[in-house]
Amino acid sequence: MKLSAKLIYFITGSKLAVVLLFILSMPFLVARIASEYTNYSLRDQQAKVIRDVHRNGIDYYLQGDDSFGSYTMLKEEYISLQPATPKLQLDTIKTARRKVEQDTLNYRVLSHTFKIKDKNYLLEIGKTVGSINQYNKPLQRIALYVLMGLIALTIVIDLIFTRILIRPLGKIIQSKLINRKFPFKDESVPVKTSTQDFKYLDESLISLMDQINIDFEKEREFTANASHELMTPISILQNKMENLLADDQITEDVAMRIVGMMKTLDRLKKISSSLLFISRIENDQFVKLASVKPADLLEDIKEEISHRLEDKGLTLTIDVTDKVTLKNVNHDLLFQLFYNLINNAIKYNVEQGSVVITDAFNKQGDYMVIIKDTGIGIAPEDIDFIFDRFRKANLTENVGYGLGLSIVKSIAVYHNIDIKVASVVKQGSTFTITFPKGMLV
C-alpha cells in the first residue's frame, strides 16, 4: 500500500473513531448540559424570589394567605412558598414526584428554606423533567450535521495536503530508483523539497550513486589499463616465438613445444583483448549511427561461421524477415553479438544437432530474434550467471573462457537490447533477443 493511501486511511479512520465516540456520548452530554442549565435557571429564579421577598416583604407573595403557589398552564413549571417548621433546613435540587392539582408529575425540584422575621419558610421551584429534555433531540441532530460537514471538509484538506507533502518522495523514487539504469551516466538532479527527511533521503541516494559510479569507473579504468599493459609483453612474446619457430636449428620436438606455448599465449591474448573490448564498449567508444538489417547480418555470419557446422554435421537455419531494419546501432558490435550467440549455439551443440534462428514481434511491437539450439543446455543454477565474466557453465567442457557472453551482454546493454535465456539440460537453449520498438526504422 502506498504511503499516501496509508496516511489517508489512518487520518480518516481516526476521525471516524472520534466522531463515533462523540455520537455515542452525545445523549449523555446533552442531557447533562440540559440538567446543568435547569439547575442554573432554578437557582436564578430562587434568587429573584428571595430578592423580591427581601425588598417587598413576604406578603408580596403570600398576600395574607398562609402559602403561595403558582404554576404554568401545562404545569411544566410551578412555584410554591409555605411556612415550614423552624427546624427544617433545606437547600437541595433533586428530582421528585409532585402532585399539582390532580396530576402527579416528575419534577426537578429546588427546595430552599429561609427565615423572615423569625419565621421559617420553604420555597420550592419545580420544572417537569419532560420539559428539561425537550431540546435534546434537535440539538443532537444539528451537532451531528455540523460535525459531519467539518469532518468531510478536513478529510478533503488532508487529502490535498498529504499529496503535496508526499510528492517529493514519489519524485525521488521516480528519478533516483526507477528510471535510473546502471551505470548512472547523467548527473543526478536533487529533488526540490522543504521536508528535511526527504532531502536527507535524496542526498543519501545521490551520494550513494556517486560512490557506485566512482567505484565502477575505477574498475573499468583498471580493466582497460591492465589489459592494455598486458598487450606489450604479449606482443613481445608472440613475436619472439614466431622468430624462434622459424629458426632452422630447432628440432621437431622443440617446434612442437613452441607451438604449445603459442597456444597458451594466444589464450592470454584473447582474454586480454576481450576484457579491453568490453571496457571499450562500456566507455562508449563505439558510434551507434548505422542501420542494419538483421536478415543480412545473420546471412553474413552464416557465411563466416559455416565451416564450423561441418565438424558435428550441424544444420543452421535462418528464417528471418528482410523487412526489418534496425537504426542507430553499431554494425560491428551487432555482428559480434549475434556471432557470439550463434558460435555458442554451435560450440555447445551435439552431433547432428541444429541451430534455428527465427523472428517475431511481441505485443508491444518490439522485434525479437530467437536463436534456438539443440545443445547440451544450461543448468538452472547456472542460468543467472552465464553473462558474468569468467563464469562458465559446464565446467567439465574445457571450451571457451567465459567472455563471449559477457561481450554479448555489454553490447546488449550498450544498445538497450534485452536478452532472455530459456534452457533445458540435454535438450538445448533458446536465446531471445528483443529490440525495442524505438530501434526499428
Next chain:
Amino acid sequence: MKVLIVEDEKTLAYEMETFLKKAFYLCDLAHTVAQGLEKIEINSYDFILLDLGLPDGDGLTLLPKAKKYNPEAAYIILTARGNLEDRITGLDLGADDYLAKPFSLLELQSRMQAIARRKFNVKEEALPLGEFSIDLQKRFINFKEQQIELSRKEFDVLSYLFLHKNRVLTRMQLSEHIWGTFADDDYDSNYIDAHIKNIRKKLNVWAPTEWLETVRGVGYRIKK
C-alpha cells in the same frame, strides 16, 4: 626495401628487425620521436613502422613531419591502444595501414607486401609453385592455362603460405589470418586441416602437390 622501425620497446623492435631481415628488408631502428625524425631527415625509407606510445611524445605527432621529408614512404601504425579514434586520426594523417598489438609478424609482412603492390606499383607476375603458377595480386592459381577453382578462404590459406614460403605456419596463425578476431579459441579444431585437404584435392587432379608439406605437430609449409 628499406624499413624504419620506430618502437620504444627495444626487444619488440629487435624481433621485428630479425623477422624482416630474414625476408630481405633492410631495417633501421629508432626508439623515440626525436630519433625517428633524425633518421627520417637523413635517410629515405620505403616503410615506416610507427608505434604510438613513445617516451617523448605521441607517434601521431611525428607523422605529418615525417611525411614532409619522406612523402613516398608507406606508414604503418602499430599500437596497443587499438581504439577507433587513434585509428581514424592515423589514417586521416596519411597512414597506409594500422595494426593493433599484439600482431603476428607474418601479418605485418603480409600487410607490407599488400601495400607494396598497391602503393609502389610492384607488379608481380604469376609466380611458379611446383607445376602451377600463382598470382597473389589477381588471386588465382593456374595449371598451365587452366585456372583452378578455389574458395576465397582456400585461396587465402594458400597465398598466406606462399607469401611465407619455407616457413612453417601454425594452424593458429593461419586461422587468425583468415578469420581475424573471429578466430576461435578451440585450437584443436581442424578447420584449417579441412581447407588444406580441399586445396590438395583440387590441385592433385592436375599435378602433384608435394611442395605443400604437413609438419607434424606444428602446421603447414610451402617448400621451394
